[in-house]
Amino acid sequence: MKTRDKILLSSLELFNERGERNVTTNHIAAHLAISPGNLYYHFRNKSDIIYEIFLEYEKLVDYYLDIPEDRPLTLDDMMFYLESVFDGLWSYRFFHRDLEHLLDGDRRLRQDYREFTDRCLDAISRIFEKMADAGIIEPQSDELRSAMSLNVWLVITNWMAFLKTAHACEESVHLTLTELKQGIYQVLTLEIPYLTPAYRESVMALREKYRPQLPEAREVELRVGTVGWNAV
């Protein structure tokens, strides 16, 4: 693997693990056992590394949120979107942790992120629209659908911060993918009142799979959980 790619990979790994704020370019170089000079040969500065990682993240989510326009949506589709989005969130979880500061330091990133958000909000709204077409949820006005989509976005992007600040008792306790995906429970909570009688029970059953476990149970859980819905 090329040095440049190794730098991106290690940076992402370290950022996710310790937070961007706590990872210096010197740390990244040391972790790869290369010199700082070498790192700066491949990237002009730290912001450039972050920006390239963002582009990957953006590409991944855009790919996941590509909505088929030639067929109706199914429950499986809906769960796929949720699972995928949380998987993406997990893989690039450093990003939303210090978002404001990252954007403050990079004009390009700020602009791109804003457009990215808009695309995501549109996608969420479109998913709701198609779910109504499919008879999974009751149809809503454009205004309500937009406001709901925004709430969904807020819950999705901030669920992790909630877990880290309000849930974790100890600094050392690391987040697991399983815990992160309990955010799906919260998102589905938003949909409950809009479900049609035909789909209510099946969605409620799916939701139940993501119900947060009691704190006692968290300890024995695997570091990277595989529990939950996986097939497409």
Next chain:
Amino acid sequence: MKTRDKILLSSLELFNERGERNVTTNHIAAHLAISPGNLYYHFRNKSDIIYEIFLEYEKLVDYYLDIPEDRPLTLDDMMFYLESVFDGLWSYRFFHRDLEHLLDGDRRLRQDYREFTDRCLDAISRIFEKMADAGIIEPQSDELRSAMSLNVWLVITNWMAFLKTAHACEESVHLTLTELKQGIYQVLTLEIPYLTPAYRESVMALREKYRPQLPEAREVELRVGTVGWNAV
């Protein structure tokens, strides 16, 4: 005013304006035209300043969220809670911006904040319960009420971050209280499906007052808006 209090006040002001990360103890001292030594005579370190500010914030919110148990809740109460919570959020808005890092650096704060969150979640849940008693919303199961309260909390505490990252086009654009309070629109969106027919129209009318304005209109708005619901 005592130097100690002046330090707390200036710190809060600078933190809110520039973000805690961008305000050093030397900045605070310079802003007050006192020496760093003087500042460190009154506070052992920066964390201590932040912790004391948190205690004020906590006290304020706890005071606002004190729920009367001797009478039923009214719509006015509900709007008072919303307005108050967003006012508190505004006054201490630096806090939720870099929350994770603040908690990482101070064990006491982490512990206290966790308990604070739990109290807030309980209060929100209790408000929903009493609103159901008052016939404003339909009653719900404990489980649903908890999950809904958590969603309300997520929307409230992260609305500002959303505005800062996704909405603001320019770095220099500062948030206004009016914009922040559009978060109330989002919170009320969560309640819509649960409203009873008797109250539906009046809540929808209240909600309409907080509807986000079009971006074009934002420019002429006052820096600290006074638009919106104010009486109790």
Next chain:
DNA sequence: GTATTATTAGAGTATATACTCTAGGGAGTC
């Protein structure tokens, strides 16, 4: 007045961090 305590100034320090600069190695080409 004098002793004591509380407060303040301001120079200084240890450490961290993003980034630079120069020298050179290795591989391919002529």
Next chain:
DNA sequence: GACTCCCTAGAGTATATACTCTAATAATAC
């Protein structure tokens, strides 16, 4: 061998930041 180009090492730098230390001054008690 010499030239070129890509890559790498590693010492070094400028700046920032949280915090310390000493000495002096103001306030208070007796």
